[in-house]
Amino acid sequence: MENIRIRKMRHEDIPEVIKIEKDSFKYTYPPLLIMQILSSFPEGFLVAEDERSKKIVGYIMGIIEWGHGHIVSIATSREYRNRGIGSALLKELEDILFKKYNVGYIALEVRFNNREARRFYYKRGYRDKRLLPRYYEDGTDAILMVKKNPYIKVSNIPVVVSMW
Numbered sequence: 001m002e003n004i005r006i007r008k009m010r011h012e013d014i015p016e017v018i019k020i021e022k023d024s025f026k027y028t029y030p031p032l033l034i035m036q037i038l039s040s041f042p043e044g045f046l047v048a049e050d051e052r053s054k055k056i057v058g059y060i061m062g063i064i065e066w067g068h069g070h071i072v073s074i075a076t077s078r079e080y081r082n083r084g085i086g087s088a089l090l091k092e093l094e095d096i097l098f099k100k101y102n103v104g105y106i107a108l109e110v111r112f113n114n115r116e117a118r119r120f121y122y123k124r125g126y127r128d129k130r131l132l133p134r135y136y137e138d139g140t141d142a143i144l145m146v147k148k149n150p151y152i153k154v155s156n157i158p159v160v161v162s163m164w
């Protein structure tokens with residue numbers, strides 16, 4: 001991960017983040033929603049910046065809802081994938097949510113057929129919790145994946161499924 005810096009997202013990064021999002025996903029979040037997420041919990045919005053070109057090459061958006069963490073979106077620019085950027089973004093967000101905010105767990109939804117992302121999360125401690133049938137607007141199912149806070153030694157943390 002040479003020359004890549006993980007830092008907090010700024011409002012002026014939004015256009016570059018949206019470009020990466022559009023290139024990575026079939027359906028994207030409305031820019032207004034992204035701005036709302038950024039304003040409501042700025043600490044959970046991180047970007048990876050190439051220090052030489054100052055280009056944004058990856059991002060992660062996380063929020064806290066009902067007392068648990070939720071990963072809204074993560075993506076790395078195609079030409080920068082498989083260099084550890086996604087892992088670094090995820091680790092940084094986990095440190096904020098697990099250590100600073102002490103959330104019981106982090107949840108996320110991922111497309112059932114997004115094998116690459118499911119494996120990515122699985123390798124980083126996320127486990128399939130539940131199938132969410134027809135979760136996406138095109139009728140595709142999602143898998144709800146959950147990682148418990150490794151710093152809290154409680155066995156039964158109830159998992160709330162959010163449907164947005």
Ligand SMILES: CC(C)(COP(=O)(O)OP(=O)(O)OC[C@H]1O[C@@H](n2cnc3c(N)ncnc32)[C@H](O)[C@@H]1OP(=O)(O)O)[C@@H](O)C(=O)NCCC(=O)NCCS
Pocket residue numbers: 001024025058072073074075076077080081082083084085086087088109110111114116117119120123
């Ligand atoms: C999922 C995603 C964010 C991963 O981002 P990434 O920056 O490629 O992630 P990493 O480089 O940290 O990890 C990817 C693989 O590269 C490998 N890798 C990490 N650092 C590496 C390095 N320095 N050299 C070579 N390979 C490396 C890792 O082994 C990893 O494979 P693994 O999951 O089998 O362990 C990216 O594939 C993506 O943007 N996908 C499209 C959007 C998406 O599906 N998002 C998730 C759904 S919400």
